[in-house]
Amino acid sequence: xxxxxxxxxxxxxxxxxxxxxxxxxxxxxxxxxxxxxxxxxxxxxxxxxxxxxxxxxxxxxxxxxxxxxxxxxxxxxxxxxxxxxxxxxxxxxxxxxxxxxxxxxxxxxxxxxxxxxxxxxxxxxxxxxxxxxxxxxxxxxxxxxxxxxxxxxxxxxxxxxxxxxxxxxxxxxxxxxxxxxxxxxxxxxxxxxxxxxxxxxxxxxxxxxxxxxxxxxxxxxxxxxxxxxxxxxxxxxxxxxxxxxxxxxxxxxxxxxxxxxxxxxxxxxxxxxxxxxxxxxxxxxxxxxxxxxxxxxxxxxxxxxxxxxxxxxxxxxxxxxxxxxxxxxxxxxxxxxxxxxxxxxxxxxxxxxxxxxxxxxxxxxxxxxxxxxxxxxxxxxxxxxxxxxxxxxxxxxxxxxxxxxxxxxxxxxxxxxxxxxxxxxxxxxxxxxxxxxxxxxxxxxxxxxxxxxxxxxxxxxxxxxxxxxxxxxxxxxxxxxxxxxxxxxxxxxxxxxxxxxxxxxxxxxxxxxxxxxxxxxxxxxxxxxxxxxxxxxxxxxxxxxxxxx
Numbered sequence: 257x258x259x260x261x262x263x264x265x266x267x268x269x270x271x272x273x274x275x276x277x278x279x280x281x282x283x284x285x286x287x288x289x290x291x292x293x294x295x296x297x298x299x300x301x302x303x304x305x306x307x308x309x310x311x312x313x314x315x316x317x318x319x320x321x322x323x324x325x326x327x328x329x330x331x332x333x334x335x336x337x338x339x340x341x342x343x344x345x346x347x348x349x350x351x352x353x354x355x356x357x358x359x360x361x362x363x364x365x366x367x368x369x370x371x372x373x374x375x376x377x378x379x380x381x382x383x384x385x386x387x388x389x390x391x392x393x394x395x396x397x398x399x400x401x402x403x404x405x406x407x408x409x410x411x412x413x414x415x416x417x418x419x420x421x422x423x424x425x426x427x428x429x430x431x432x433x434x435x436x437x438x439x440x441x442x443x444x445x446x447x448x449x450x451x452x453x454x455x456x457x458x459x460x461x462x463x464x465x466x467x468x469x470x471x472x473x474x475x476x477x478x479x480x481x482x483x484x485x486x487x488x489x490x491x492x493x494x495x496x497x498x499x500x501x502x503x504x505x506x507x508x509x510x511x512x513x514x515x516x517x518x519x520x521x522x523x524x525x526x527x528x529x530x531x532x533x534x535x536x537x538x539x540x541x542x543x544x545x546x547x548x549x550x551x552x553x554x555x556x557x558x559x560x561x562x563x564x565x566x567x568x569x570x571x572x573x574x575x576x577x578x579x580x581x582x583x584x585x586x587x588x589x590x591x592x593x594x595x596x597x598x599x600x601x602x603x604x605x606x607x608x609x610x611x612x613x614x615x616x617x618x619x620x621x622x623x624x625x626x627x628x629x630x631x632x633x634x635x636x637x638x639x640x641x642x643x644x645x646x647x648x649x650x651x652x653x654x655x656x657x658x659x660x661x662x663x664x665x666x667x668x669x670x671x672x673x674x675x676x677x678x679x680x681x682x683x684x685x686x687x688x689x690x691x692x693x694x695x696x697x698x699x700x701x702x703x704x705x706x707x708x709x710x711x712x713x714x715x716x717x718x719x720x721x722x723x724x725x726x727x728x729x730x731x732x733x734x735x736x737x738x739x740x741x742x743x744x745x746x747x748x749x750x751x752x753x754x755x756x757x758x759x760x761x762x763x764x765x766x767x768x769x770x771x772x773x774x775x776x777x778x779x780x781x782x783x784x785x786x787x788x789x790x791x792x793x794x795x796x797x798x799x800x801x802x803x804x805x
Contacts, residue, residue, distance in 0.1 A: 284673075284686070285390055291666065292397050292693045293369045295700040296407035298359040301712035302746065303408070304739035306582060307358070309335060310344070310409040312742045314361045317345040324496070325504045329745035330738075330752065334504075334511045337496055339449035340414040343367075358746075362409045368417045369406050373397070375420035376589065380596040382427045383558045391682070392596035394689040395541065396588070398614075401534030403696050405582045411451040412582045418447030419569075419586040422459040423593070426466070426561055429481045437481045441488025448493050453515050454576055456493075458586065461568040462561075469564070472557045524574030527584050531591075534584060537610065537688050541595030541602070548601055559594075566590040602681050611684040615674055618691030622667065622698055629663075629702040648706035649792025659701040666701070670694035710793040713743045720767075720801060721748040723787035730763040734777055736799075740769060766802040781805075 302311040312329035317338075321327070326338050344361040351360035373393050380392025396402065406413060422443030429436035440459070447455035463482050467473040501508045531539060546553070553559045569586045577583035602610075631640040633653055645651055673690045699707075733741070733752035741752050755761060768777050772795065783802040790798035 284690075285393060287669075288397060288689055288693050289370070289373055289393070291697055292403075293366055293373075293406070295697050296704075297362045297365060298355060299700070299704050300708040301714050302358045302743060303711045304713070304737075304743065306405075307409045308739035308742040308746075310341065310411070311358050311361065312746050313341045314345045314348055314409070315357060315746055317341060318349060318357070322504070324499050325507050329742045333514065334500075334507045336411050336452045337449045339446065340364075340368075340411045340451070343414075344409060358409065362407070365406065365409075365413050368413045371417040372406075372413075372420045375417070375424045376592060379420070379424040379427050379589075379593055382424065382431070383561075383593055384597040388596050388599070391599045391685050392592050394685040395538050395592050395595055395599075398537055398685065398688040398692040399534075399588055399592070400536050400692075401530070401581060401584065402588060403692060405585060408582075410582060412585055414450035415447060415455050416585045418443045418450065418455055419458065420589055422447070422455075422462075423561075423565060423589050425485070426463065426565070427558070429478055430557075433477050433481045434484075437484035438488065440481065440485035444485060444489030445492030448489070449496055454572060455586070456489075457572050457576075458565075458569050461572070462565045465564050465568065466560060470554075470557070470560045472560070519572075519576045521575055521577060521579075523577060523579045524570060526579045527570060527573055527577075527587060530581055530584060531587065534581060535588060535591050537614065537685070538588060538591040538595040540610065541598045541685075542591040544602060544606070545594040545598035548598065558597075562590040562594050596685075599681050599685055602684070604681075607681045607684045608679060611679065611687055614684070614688040614691050618670070618695050621695045622670070625695070625698040625702055626667075632706070644706060647793055648710045649794075650706055650709035652705070652709075654705035659704075663698055663701040666694055666697040710791070713740065713791065714747055716789045716791055716799065717744050717747045719789050720744070720787060720799065721750070723801060724765070725786070725803060728765055731765040731767055732761045732763045733767045734769070735771065735774075736767060736769040737797075740797075761804075764804045766804075768800045768802070770798050770800065772796045 302308060309328040309331070313326045313335070316329070317323065317326050323338060323342065325334050326341050327333075328335060344364045347364040348355075348357050348361040351363060354360070355363070373396060376396045377389035377393040379389075381387075381389030421439050425436045425439035425443060428439070440463070443459060444456050447459070463485075467475075467478060497508070500511070535542075549556075549559060553563060566587065569590075573583055573587070627637075628640060628644050631637055632644055633655060635641055670690055670693075673687060731750060731752050732755045734755060736744075736752060736754070741754075744750055744752065752767060753763060766779070766783060770776050779802055782805050784805050785800060786803045787801040788799065
């Protein structure tokens with residue numbers, strides 16, 4: 257009788273542990289995860305806006321800056337707690353003989369994203385049954401909104417890992433309360449130390465609302481799980497706050513105030529709206545799951561967890577996050593979990609339609625990527641080559657045998673999967689994950705040099721540095737964006753002194769950023785133009801450097 261009650265409460269959460277490598281599907285999953293995670297982490301410069309602050313914080317830590325309150329270049333306020341940056345700096349230091357600083361720092365995402373995919377898969381299996389965890393990981397890999405954001409140097413990657421860990425811990429709390437306590441406590445503490453208050457608020461509100469609304473969660477066992485998790489997290493949270501207050505009291509007060517003042521956004525509709533493209537293919541699967549299980553959403557604990565987690569995440573993101581898609585990553589977790597449990601129950605026609613849509617979409621993307629690469633290598637079709645040169649600002653071919661062989665291998669895997677896979681509900685999510693990995697892999701092997709040519713500030717700021725006179729005191733600046741200032745510091749070590757107008761110039765050098773559509777700043781005869789530059793493919797912004805005569 258006791259077993260039956262526990263089984264009903266959990267709603268088929270308890271499942272046997274699958275052995276890794278037991279069949280070809282698991283092996284394919286592991287290969288896909290490795291390719292998907294690794295490609296795109298190296299081989300390109302830091303890109304604005306999301307990596308500009310992060311890379312200067314990492315650089316500051318490596319050069320002896322504060323470990324408790326590392327600041328971005330030129331900033332006087334703390335952006336977030338230091339844990340993610342410390343791990344990135346450790347990675348950069350460890351791998352410095354083999355990679356540039358930004359590539360080595362970005363490789364820390366291998367660990368964070370491995371945690372994400374592992375926890376997503378385990379949550380899917382725990383909530384549903386054996387085999388569904390694989391579906392959940394396939395869906396997560398194939399999600400459109402994740403692929404770019406997972407490969408940037410940003411604290412949201414660590415936050416997503418902790419969100420996935422906390423979500424899995426809540427799913428696990430009935431069957432393995434001690435393990436769930438440790439995981440939930442780690443998610444609270446590490447999430448706070450990586451990205452601040454947002455994630456702990458989401459997890460804590462979810463944890464408290466579940467027993468408040470639903471009787472199944474109102475147990476002594478669950479209360480012990482939550483109490484122990486908070487006990488584990490408290491020293492981590494309090495330890496950093498105390499150290500920050502003792503070492504940097506001004507930064508402590510500024511950080512607390514900025515967090516309190518930050519919950520004044522109204523972006524709930526924005527985050528809901530972007531899910532239309534951001535959450536594919538999880539979105540249609542989750543919607544089908546909602547409809548199919550509409551009568552069980554209130555009665556079954558797994559649907560209660562999924563619903564409350566999504567609502568709490570949307571609530572706090574809408575009030576506390578800016579309208580940038582990177583902040584929407586935690587919203588994917590409940591949608592993927594619900595979608596994974598719906599795969600086996602899709603109607604044959606819907607599964608076939610989703611499958612062929614994915615195959616057609618990724619076939620078109622792959623064809624265009626290969627066509628663009630062939631055009632740049634051979635000059636034909638000429639119009640496509642001209643267009644790519646225009647968009648990238650580069651006329652170089654950037655031919656690399658290793659990247660070409662890797663691209664051929666990725667293409668072969670995708671073709672083999674599409675041809676040999678039998679049409680089924682399971683193959684729908686598998687083909688989508690393989691297709692996303694195929695498209696991303698081709699982009700990062702064949703097109704990455706041209707993408708980096710269009711986005712990198714390294715050539716323009718290196719050119720600026722070479723143009724500086726031997727004798728210089730400091731550089732004033734006007735209209736230079738925050739990301740541009742930080743990347744200039746990363747490449748050259750220069751700290752700009754921003755001024756409101758040309759009447760307050762105290763330096764013998766003056767850097768101005770011009771933006772298309774805005775009037776250019778005009779200077780008097782006492783200033784001589786000594787350099788001008790811009791990114792090769794940039795049509796919106798350029799820079800001018802003047803020296804006082």
